[in-house]
Every structure is written in structure tokens, then in C-alpha cells.
Amino acid sequence: MKVKSDSLSFSTGGFNDMKDLTGDVSQKLSDQGLKNGIVTLFVLGSTGGLTTIEYESGLVKDFSEFMEKVIPSSVSYHHDARWGDGNGFSHVRASLVGPSLTVPFSNGTLNLGTWQQIVFVDFDNRSRSRTILLQFLGE
Amino acid sequence: MKVKSDSLSFSTGGFNDMKDLTGDVSQKLSDQGLKNGIVTLFVLGSTGGLTTIEYESGLVKDFSEFMEKVIPSSVSYHHDARWGDGNGFSHVRASLVGPSLTVPFSNGTLNLGTWQQIVFVDFDNRSRSRTILLQFLGE
Amino acid sequence: MKVKSDSLSFSTGGFNDMKDLTGDVSQKLSDQGLKNGIVTLFVLGSTGGLTTIEYESGLVKDFSEFMEKVIPSSVSYHHDARWGDGNGFSHVRASLVGPSLTVPFSNGTLNLGTWQQIVFVDFDNRSRSRTILLQFLGE
Numbered sequence: 569m570k571v572k573s574d575s576l577s578f579s580t581g582g583f584n585d586m587k588d589l590t591g592d593v594s595q596k597l598s599d600q601g602l603k604n605g606i607v608t609l610f611v612l613g614s615t616g617g618l619t620t621i622e623y624e625s626g627l628v629k630d631f632s633e634f635m636e637k638v639i640p641s642s643v644s645y646h647h648d649a650r651w652g653d654g655n656g657f658s659h660v661r662a663s664l665v666g667p668s669l670t671v672p673f674s675n676g677t678l679n680l681g682t683w684q685q686i687v688f689v690d691f692d693n694r695s696r697s698r699t700i701l702l703q704f705l706g707e
Numbered sequence: 708m709k710v711k712s713d714s715l716s717f718s719t720g721g722f723n724d725m726k727d728l729t730g731d732v733s734q735k736l737s738d739q740g741l742k743n744g745i746v747t748l749f750v751l752g753s754t755g756g757l758t759t760i761e762y763e764s765g766l767v768k769d770f771s772e773f774m775e776k777v778i779p780s781s782v783s784y785h786h787d788a789r790w791g792d793g794n795g796f797s798h799v800r801a802s803l804v805g806p807s808l809t810v811p812f813s814n815g816t817l818n819l820g821t822w823q824q825i826v827f828v829d830f831d832n833r834s835r836s837r838t839i840l841l842q843f844l845g846e
Numbered sequence: 847m848k849v850k851s852d853s854l855s856f857s858t859g860g861f862n863d864m865k866d867l868t869g870d871v872s873q874k875l876s877d878q879g880l881k882n883g884i885v886t887l888f889v890l891g892s893t894g895g896l897t898t899i900e901y902e903s904g905l906v907k908d909f910s911e912f913m914e915k916v917i918p919s920s921v922s923y924h925h926d927a928r929w930g931d932g933n934g935f936s937h938v939r940a941s942l943v944g945p946s947l948t949v950p951f952s953n954g955t956l957n958l959g960t961w962q963q964i965v966f967v968d969f970d971n972r973s974r975s976r977t978i979l980l981q982f983l984g985e
Contacts, residue, residue, distance in 0.1 A: 569847045571882045604712060605842070608948045608949075610957060612962070614898060614962040619802045619803075621802045624786070624789065626786035626787075626789040627786045630795050634799050634803075638777055645904065645908045646907045647900075656905065659905050660908050660912050662899075663897045664942075664943070670747045670809050670948050672842035681751040683753050684753040705884065707710055745886050759941065760937060763929070764924070765928040766923075766938070768924045769923045773938050803942075804942070810946065813851055818979050819890065820892055
């Protein structure tokens with residue numbers, strides 16, 4: 569078994585901007601040449617999260633509206649009072665969704681449902697350059 | 708170290724139907740014969756989630772009522788407007804809880820607390836046949 | 847590739863008490879002598895969770911207030927009616943956040959953002975002694 573380290577870099581718009589990473593992660597898996605194992609995706613940073621979703625514009629909006637409802641951007645957070653960057657809501661959303669996602673692969677293919685995509689959600693309150701680490705373990 | 712791929716299949720009732728998978732995952736670990744490592748469970752599909760809970764009927768109900776409160780099934784979602792399958796709430800719940808769970812094992816036994824069970828929650832709005840992948844990495 | 851099992855033990859105060867584990871996990875990684883791979887952290891127990899956050903007192907309070915808002919400790923849970931330990935809210939919070947976190951490491955260093963710390967949150971309604979398992983896989 570081997571460890572292969574890779575990463576994806578891209579820019580995001582913040583405010584629940586959701587990026588479908590499925591194609592890029594599949595490509596990296598092909599590049600690494602592993603057949604069976606797992607890949608751990610990890611967000612470097614504390615205002616983004618990883619999960620899976622059926623990536624279509626309706627659900628992208630539904631997920632964003634859910635976040636705005638339960639962790640509103642319009643109220644004041646202790647983080648903002650201390651640090652003044654106004655993104656307390658971004659941090660709470662990110663900690664809730666989590667920075668890590670582990671996906672199995674078999675025969676060189678990511679194991680995902682037909683309508684299931686791997687997504688990164690940028691919860692920050694501004695545009696960002698983002699790096700997602702991909703740690704492949706397999707053979 | 709080895710990779711061993713396995714899976715569990717079962718039917719579910721939807722509407723937050725929660726299944727205790729602990730016994731089945733333990734059995735698969737025994738079948739695979741690994742002693743130390745991790746197992747990644749992964750839901751194929753975008754309307755189910757994996758977590759742990761003290762699996763007793765009170766908490767099963769509490770978890771379901773929490774989901775209904777924060778992501779109600781009774782309101783309208785953009786997903787439903789576009790696709791008409793009426794399960795927008797199921798998708799948002801699934802993305803929140805997450806499709807993946809990684810559990811360590813030692814000496815051939817899953818490392819879990821005394822009152823902690825591995826559960827799958829079916830958030831869909833109908834009965835389903837479900838498959839959970841189990842990717843074991845260990846020795 | 848090797849599997850190395852380790853753990854962290856500490857006491858917590860309950861009621862969303864949040865502990866920064868980053869330094870201790872880094873130290874354990876050094877002790878184990880692995881360079882590249884992943885570490886899976888896992889809570890033994892069903893009233894605690896693991897995630898990452900920018901660990902500063904404002905966000906610690908924000909995260910706690912969010913939990914109290916969406917899963918209040920002041921209302922009655924079916925779990926409490928059955929078992930009388932009064933910590934139904936603790937269990938629901940723990941199942942939502944999740945018991946497991948997987949973090950990659952490279953060149954002997956945990957891969958984390960500059961302002962990103964690994965934290966354990968104790969959701970229980972009393973002080974506890976806690977054990978977090980660390981399963982390292984790497985080379």
C-alpha cells in the first residue's frame with residue numbers, strides 16, 4: 569500500500585459558494601494510478617467545509633438558505649467583536665460541516681452514488697484562493 | 708497493510724429511519740481478518756448520512772425531531788420546484804450529517820464507547836434499498 | 847505503510863467545553879515517527895464531537911451559543927424521559943457534529959491552515975474523563 573499526496577487549488581466567491589470537485593478528484597486518482605483504497609480530502613483553513621450533495625442549482629440554493637437560516641450572517645458574533653473581520657458566521661458554519669471527507673475508491677474509480685458529487689463550500693465573507701489536500705492511501 | 712472492500716445492503720423506510728450497523732460492521736471486520744486499522748463507511752447516494760449515537764428509541768426520536776425542526780419537510784425547497792421529487796429536505800439533511808464515517812479498530816475489535824453505535828440515517832421521503840461501502844485499511 | 851495506535855486522555859467540564867488538541871496530536875505524530883499519511887481521531891463515547899476551528903475565545907463562545915440555540919438544553923428530550931440522565935441535548939449535538947475526524951500529514955507535520963486547530967467538544971452535562979483514539983496510517 570502507498571501514500572500519495574496531491575492537492576486542488578481554485579478561487580471561490582465566499583458566501584456559501586459551492587464547488588463541485590468530483591471531476592478533479594477523479595482525475596487526480598487516475599494520475600496517481602491507485603486502484604483500491606481511500607482518499608481523504610481536507611480543507612486548509614477554518615472557513616470552508618466538505619460534504620457531498622446532488623449538485624444542481626436548486627440544492628445549491630437550498631443548502632445556502634439553510635445555512636443562512638440557522639447561522640445568520642446578519643447577527644453579531646463574539647468573534648467579530650474581538651477580531652473585526654466580520655466572518656464569525658463563516659467559522660461556525662465551517663466547524664459544523666467539517667473540514668474533512670473520506671471517500672473510498674475501487675478499480676480506479678471513486679465510489680459515489682449516481683447523483684452524488686463531492687463539494688467544497690466556501691463560507692467566508694469574501695473571495696478566496698483555496699487549497700484542498702488530497703491524501704490517497706491504497707494500492 | 709491491506710485494503711479490503713466490503714459492503715452492507717438493507718432496506719429502509721425513509722423519513723429519518725435510523726439503522727444500527729454496529730453488529731454488521733463488526734461481523735465484516737471479523738470476516739476480513741484484519742486486526743489493526745480503520746474502516747471508512749460511505750453512503751452511496753445523496754439522501755442518507757452516517758454518524759454514531761446511543762441507539763435507543765428515545766434518542767432515535769430526538770434526532771428525528773431535531774432534523775424536522777431545523778430542516779422541515781413541510782416547506783418548499785428549490786430542489787422540489789426544479790425536480791418534483793419532493794425530497795429537498797432529505798438532501799439538505801444528508802449534506803449536513805455527511806456521507807462518510809471512519810472508525811478505528813484494534814485487536815480485531817471496533818473501537819467504540821460502551822453506549823455508542825454506528826448508525827445510518829435514511830433522510831429520503833420513501834422506502835429505499837441502501838448500500839453502504841466498507842473500506843478496511845489495516846493489517 | 848504502518849498502523850500506529852495512540853490516544854489522548856484528559857478531563858473536560860461538559861456544556862460545550864472545547865479543548866484544543868492540536869499540540870498533543872502533533873506531539874504524538876512526532877513520537878510515532880511517521881512522515882506521510884493520515885490520522886483518524888475518534889471519540890470513545892456518544893456525547894462528544896471532533897471538528898476544527900480557529901480556537902479563540904470569541905468563536906468558542908459563538909459555537910457554544912449556536913449549539914444552545916439549535917439544540918437547547920432547556921427543553922425536554924425523549925432520551926431524558928426514558929433514562930433520566932438529562933443529557934438528551936448532549937447526544938443530539940454529538941451525533942450532529944460527529945465522532946470522527948481525519949487529518950492528513952506530510953513531512954512529519956499535520957496539514958492544517960494557519961488559524962485552524964483540531965478541537966474536541968464535550969457536549970455532556972457534567973465533567974468527564976475523556977479518551978480520544980488516534981489511529982495513524984502512513985510511512
